Amino acid sequence: MRKVVMNKHNNLLQLEEHFYQLVDVDEPNTFRNLFPYEEIPKIAFNDRIVPHNMPDDIWITDTTFRDGQQSRAPYTTDQIVTIYDYLHKLGGPKGIIRQSEFFLYSKKDRDAVYKCMERGYKFPEVTSWIRASKQDFELVKDIGLRETGILVSCSDYHIFYKMKMTRREAMNHYLSVIRECLETGISPRCHLEDITRSDIYGFVIPFCVELMKLMDEYKIPIKVRACDTMGYGVNFPGAVIPRSVPGIIYGLTTHAGVPSELIEWHGHNDFYKAVTNSTTAWLYGACGVNCSLFGIGERTGNTPLEAMVFEYAQLKGTLDGMDTTVITDLVDYFEKDLDYTLPSRTPFAGKNFNVTRAGIHADGLLKNEEIYNIFDTEKFLKRPALVSISNTSGLAGIAHWINSYYRLPQERHLDKNSELVHKLKDWVDEQYDEGRVTVLTDNELVVKITECCKELGIIL
Known part of the structure; x- marks a missing residue:
């Protein structure tokens, strides 16, 4: 019999949720009813509504030097440090821009990390993104970082077609890698790649349940980054998963038991929905949204960081100390020092936006x-x-x-x-x-x- 428990956030009684187990399959579930490759993707509805559940504290994390750097000429070390200084000032004394992630692959990348850490800022905290290997975990630890991102692709497109594994093989592989990370004392941030084409209740939720067990065992936080890699996410109430952003966040918090402060949304703009989906992730229970400056990122780009600054202010009724004039300083720096010209009608930043x-x-x-x-x-x-x-x-x-x-x-x-x-x-x-x-x-x-x-x- 399912127990009745108190939801401490909304003070309502609710039935204890069903425990979801991994659904191993012989053939990949590619949701051809939603993603027919020879047609435009479909947005379907089942009218299952989940409640708003915005956390008391929400924040922004930055991927300008990671995802943002994959789609343009690499920044120099000095350029990275200058932009990092601007992010610190923009985020204000409360650190609304909570973290910034860096590659560690090259000497240039590591030099930038060292120089940014030497600034001594509490925010944005310097974090890393690495290959899932013991050697790289030790590198993170030696540098003095407490958290790193690890790629854990979660759709059958990736598990079957790219990794050539079954779901169980992929889960076991991921959990062994994450355990290795925890053994070094590093907090893993699990990047659930392609979550909007994944089997949410057949793979993602059971996998995250296992992550929470590891977190209990090692007493080290494990973050979950929900990555809308192809921009398929939609914010519409009643839309079906895996495209439903409310449904994904609800599943992570309610069914997998992932605390809101350990959930980030990472969106792409292929269907012009990066900003709306990021805001929706906040509204339904994610504390963090991952962004890059001016949306610079893979293909159509990431969620623009400056957009979420103003989304934050509209939702919270305050900027909480963020210095928005820095956005214009950053525009000037990108155009004059980096020779990067923003489209003139870019909101808040383009030369003709107002x-x-x-x-x-x-x-x-x-x-x-x-x-x-x-x-x-x-x-x-x-x-x-x-x-x-x-x-x-x-x-x-x-x-x-x-x-x-x-x-x-x-x-x-x-x-x-x-x-x-x-x-x-x-x-x-x-x-x-x-x-x-x-x-x-x-x-x-x-x-x-x-x-x-x-x-x-x-x-x-």
């Missing part, structure tokens, strides 16, 4: 910035709302551009009735009447405004 070209929007900005700006972007990102000047900008757009570019105090703001604004508008119209199709550059506008000011005897 720039409007539409005249009607510019008119609204001129009257009250709140009408068309998402929040005080100058306060939080050192990025005032701007307009670009084109054939659609109108008088209001030109007035707003002059006020913003020249940082005119409120009492000197020009409006759309200004003689200077009208003179500049006539010139802009001429440009496009003559066949121009591109936006006017700041330099072109400054040259023309200087000329017009001399004609009108105006000093800005």
